[in-house]
Amino acid sequence: MSATYLHPRPALTVDCVIFGLNTGLDELWVLLVERGQKPFKGRWAIPGGFVRVGESLETAARRELDEETGLRDVFLEQLYTFGEPDRDPREHVVSVTYYALVNLDDYELEAGTDAKKAAWFPVKRREKELAFDHRRILDVALARLRGKLSYQPVGFELLPRKFTLSQLQRLYEIILEQPVDKRNFRKKVLAMGILRDLGEVQENVRHRAAKLYAFDEKAYRQKEKAGFHFEL
């Protein structure tokens, strides 16, 4: 299994920042796993692991995601590659990072199949004592998410397939941390024409039930080709 090379190489890992929103829609969460070995044993870290030879980076990221948290088929996008030689005390380890967006309810309490402890942390808590440079990675991921949210339709990945306009609005308010005008928001979103009115309403709510919508990806792709640019 060991390998010898003419020149030394840095080790290569993938790490995934996983953002989640619960249906209560009160906060943005990030999924962390507790490290079982040194270094940083007992510290919380974003899930990840070594890239295998012959495996693409995204494949590696999805494999690690599955192994460490049980998550599959989620939205996943490359974030940034960190390669400071001292970011891992053992040796030079370069990490290609990804960020994932999931709806918490679809996966709630999926404790690591890998016997590792996994838990959701509120992003706002800004947990300081993360392993390696993971605090930094999380900050970069959050900045990216905030940026993307405004000009790419990624927010829907954090909601259940069927959602109300109020839920979508709250998502934007929570992540961007600024209030949004209800009427203006609804006008703008609906005017884009990328939501499908499902003709259904919420159930089991103790107030007027809101209409349910779904993101219409086909419509979005078509409009995009025609020069349309998402913006919220």
Place this chain on the structure above:
Amino acid sequence: MSATYLHPRPALTVDCVIFGLNTGLDELWVLLVERGQKPFKGRWAIPGGFVRVGESLETAARRELDEETGLRDVFLEQLYTFGEPDRDPREHVVSVTYYALVNLDDYELEAGTDAKKAAWFPVKRREKELAFDHRRILDVALARLRGKLSYQPVGFELLPRKFTLSQLQRLYEIILEQPVDKRNFRKKVLAMGILRDLGEVQENVRHRAAKLYAFDEKAYRQKEKAGFHFEL
């Protein structure tokens, strides 16, 4: 010099897409080097090379840039990391790519100090026969550049330090491939308050000399902190 590891590792390289604009301001150019060895011997490629252990990714990128093209102290930003296992026929090579922006005149004809052939190619020519997946990388870089141009003040990196508003406008027209209204453009740019009027005018032009401006980075940074967002 050789090294043995418990598990096999992909090789790790950095590659740099270098965009340049000449003062003639007629086209966007990309700097390519001719490969001297297999694989893809004789093909044009974007400059790059292996990351050394103990060296940060950006350091590696700047080192390779200097070695292969003589460029130093240029604007450089990470682009994307490509890791498909078959992108290099020899073995699994993961490439962290960067893109650089330079003013062609500052460096014109800096043929490789490394005895390698280097040449500027018009981006629009969309040279097909590049080594490895470099065609793809170039496409990603161009898309990124186009995106950045609109909401980050990176265009100035392609101009000489002192430039005219017409030059700046032409830059946007060339890269975004769409005409811009002169009066509206000037109003918008000047209204941002991030250009310093140098109180100088062009020399050696056979028509009315235009005023020279410089990007005022300090002003930009301050405004940015105060919530200002660049947009053109």
Place this chain on the structure above:
DNA sequence: TTACTTAGTGTCAAAAGAACACTAAGTAAA
């Protein structure tokens, strides 16, 4: 029946964006 909660809707004023054409200043050539 009443109280409570969230859903859903339109108008107006301000700001930003888009369209548009001429004069000014300099050089070069007749």
Place this chain on the structure above:
DNA sequence: TTTACTTAGTGTTCTTTTGACACTAAGTAA
């Protein structure tokens, strides 16, 4: 020295977009 040529530089108007703002509708629970 006049004329032609080239690029610099400038305002106004109309249209579109954005932002501020408050009430009624529909349902549940007490």
